[in-house]
Amino acid sequence: MPDPIRILLFGAGNRGAQTYGRYGQTHPQNIRFVAVAEPNPIRRAQFAADHYISPERQFTNWQDALSAGKIADAVINATQDEMHHDSTIAALNVGYDVLLEKPIATTLSETLHIVRTAEETNRLLMICHVLRYTDFFQKVKAIFQSGRLGQVINISHSENVSYFHMAHSYVRGNWRNLALSAPMILAKSCHDLDLLYWFLDEKVTHLSSFGDLRHFKAENAPPGAPDRCTDGCPAAESCTFYAPRIYLDSLPIKQAVSRADNPMLRFIGKTSINHPQFAKALGKVIPPVRKLTEYSGWPRNTITEYPQDDAAVVDALRTGPYGHCVYRTDNDVVDHQVVSMRFESGITATLTMHGHSHEEGRMLRVDGSRATLLGKFSYSESWLEVHEHGSGAIERFTFASEVEQASGHGGGDDGLMNTFIQAMRGEQTPLTSARNSLESHLMAFAAEGARLGNVMVDMDQFREKSI
Numbered sequence: 001m002p003d004p005i006r007i008l009l010f011g012a013g014n015r016g017a018q019t020y021g022r023y024g025q026t027h028p029q030n031i032r033f034v035a036v037a038e039p040n041p042i043r044r045a046q047f048a049a050d051h052y053i054s055p056e057r058q059f060t061n062w063q064d065a066l067s068a069g070k071i072a073d074a075v076i077n078a079t080q081d082e083m084h085h086d087s088t089i090a091a092l093n094v095g096y097d098v099l100l101e102k103p104i105a106t107t108l109s110e111t112l113h114i115v116r117t118a119e120e121t122n123r124l125l126m127i128c129h130v131l132r133y134t135d136f137f138q139k140v141k142a143i144f145q146s147g148r149l150g151q152v153i154n155i156s157h158s159e160n161v162s163y164f165h166m167a168h169s170y171v172r173g174n175w176r177n178l179a180l181s182a183p184m185i186l187a188k189s190c191h192d193l194d195l196l197y198w199f200l201d202e203k204v205t206h207l208s209s210f211g212d213l214r215h216f217k218a219e220n221a222p223p224g225a226p227d228r229c230t231d232g233c234p235a236a237e238s239c240t241f242y243a244p245r246i247y248l249d250s251l252p253i254k255q256a257v258s259r260a261d262n263p264m265l266r267f268i269g270k271t272s273i274n275h276p277q278f279a280k281a282l283g284k285v286i287p288p289v290r291k292l293t294e295y296s297g298w299p300r301n302t303i304t305e306y307p308q309d310d311a312a313v314v315d316a317l318r319t320g321p322y323g324h325c326v327y328r329t330d331n332d333v334v335d336h337q338v339v340s341m342r343f344e345s346g347i348t349a350t351l352t353m354h355g356h357s358h359e360e361g362r363m364l365r366v367d368g369s370r371a372t373l374l375g376k377f378s379y380s381e382s383w384l385e386v387h388e389h390g391s392g393a394i395e396r397f398t399f400a401s402e403v404e405q406a407s408g409h410g411g412g413d414d415g416l417m418n419t420f421i422q423a424m425r426g427e428q429t430p431l432t433s434a435r436n437s438l439e440s441h442l443m444a445f446a447a448e449g450a451r452l453g454n455v456m457v458d459m460d461q462f463r464e465k466s467i
C-alpha cells in the first residue's frame with residue numbers, strides 16, 4: 001500500500017475544510033494534510049486540530065508556507081478566485097504539484113500564465129472541474145461515445161441556480177462584483193462549458209452571448225427598504241430574499257428536509273418551509289423535528305464561524321455582507337445569461353444560466369438523428385432517459401441525487417480527489433489537466449466579451465489572439 005500523499009492546504013474555508021478536509025478524514029490511506037495556510041485563526045486552528053498538524057506547519061498565509069521550502073508532496077489551492085494566480089505560480093515554482101480550484105484565474109492573461117507555468121515547470125496541475133467525475137456526467141459521456149444518439153445535432157443545457165444560492169453567492173457574497181471576483185459565466189458556468197467541450201470532444205468555432213443583471217437592482221427594491229434587512233424592513237414578510245428568513249428559518253429547514261430520510265420528517269419540513277414557526281413549535285415536543293431547524297451547514301457555515309448559534313447568525317446579518325438588501329448591494333454580475341455555440345462539426349448548443357430557480361440543478365437535452373437524451377441533475381433527483389426515435393423505446397437511468405450523496409457535487413468531489421491521488425501516483429493521466437481545462441475558460445472569457453460587446457466571437461481568431 002503506497003504512503004498517503006502529503007498535502008499543504010492553501011485556504012481552510014468552505015472548500016478547503018468542508019470538501020478536501022473531509023476527504024482527508026474519510027480517506028486517510030490516500031492523503032494526509034501535513035500543513036495549512038489560512039489567515040483566519042479560528043479556521044486555521046480548527047483545521048490543524050482536525051488533521052493533527054504540528055504548530056510549526058500552521059501558517060497565516062500561502063507566502064509563509066512556501067517560504068518554508070517543499071514540505072509536502074502537493075498543494076491543494078482552495079483560496080478565493082482572485083488569489084489563484086499568484087499563489088499557484090509561486091507553488092509551481094517551489095516544485096509543488098497542485099490541485100487548483102476553478103476558475104483557474106479571473107483574467108485570461110493570468111489563466112494562460114498559470115497553464116504555461118505548469119508546463120514549463122513540468123508539474124501536475126489539475127483543475128477542480130468536479131462534474132466530470134460524477135456518475136451522472138460519466139454516463140452522459142458514455143452515451144455520447146456509444147453512438148446510440150446517432151448524429152448529434154443540438155444540445156440544450158441549462159444551469160438553474162436556486163434563488164437563495166444566487167442571493168447568497170452572487171448578490172450578497174464573494175462572487176457579487178466583477179472587480180472583486182470573476183464574471184458569473186466563468187465563476188459558475190466554466191463547469192458547464194467544460195462539460196459541453198468534453199461531451200463532444202471538439203472545439204467551438206463561433207459563439208455569441210446575451211444577458212445582464214435584471215432583477216437585483218435598486219429600482220426593484222420594495223418601497224422603504226433599508227440597506228439591511230435587519231434595519232426594520234417594511235417588506236420583511238413578503239420579500240423572498242429577507243435575510244433572517246433565509247438564514248434563520250426557511251433555508252435551514254429547506255436544506256434539512258432535502259437530507260431527511262424519514263418521510264414524516266420530510267412532510268413536516270415541506271409544510272414548514274413557509275411557516276418555520278410550526279416546525280420550531282413542534283420540535284419542542286417531537287425531538288426529531290428539532291433537527292429540521294438546527295441545520296448549520298452551507299450557507300450558514302460561510303457567514304459565521306459559529307453556524308449552530310442563531311445569535312451569531314443574527315450578528316453576521318447585522319454586520320456582514322449577508323444581511324444586505326439584495327436590491328441595494330454593490331453587486332454587478334449578471335443574474336441571467338445565455339451562450340449560443342457552433343462546434344467544429346456543425347453541432348449547435350445553447351447554455352442557459354440564471355439565478356431564479358426554485359431548486360438548484362442542471363437540465364440537459366441532446367437531440368440526435370436516432371435518439372434524444374434527456375437529463376436532470378439536481379439536489380432532489382438525478383436521472384437520464386434515452387428516447388429512441390424509431391422504436392419509441394425509453395431507457396431510464398437513475399442516480400443518487402446531490403443530497404443523497406455522501407460527497408458533494410453529486411459524488412464529483414470524491415471522484416475528483418480519487419483521480420488526483422491516482423494522477424499523483426502516476427496511475428492515470430488527469431481528466432481535467434490545466435491544458436484541457438483551458439478550453440472552457442477561453443469559452444467563458446469569449447462569452448463575456450460577446451455579451452458586453454454585443455458581438456459574435458470567431459473562436460479561432462480569439463484563440464490565435466489569446467494563446
Ligand SMILES: NC(=O)c1ccc[n+]([C@@H]2O[C@H](COP(=O)([O-])OP(=O)(O)OC[C@H]3O[C@@H](n4cnc5c(N)ncnc54)[C@H](O)[C@@H]3O)[C@@H](O)[C@H]2O)c1
Nearest residue numbers: 011012013014015037038061062078079080081101102128
Ligand atoms: N469546484 C467547485 O465546484 C467549487 C465550488 C465552490 C467554490 N469553488 C472555488 O473554490 C475556491 C474557494 O472557495 P470557498 O467558497 O471555499 O471560499 P472561502 O472564502 O470559504 O475560502 C477561502 C479561504 O482562503 C483563505 N485565505 C485568504 N487569504 C489567504 C492567504 N493569503 N493564504 C491562504 N489562505 C487565504 C480565506 O481566509 C478563506 O478561509 C474559490 O476559487 C471558488 O470559486 C469551487
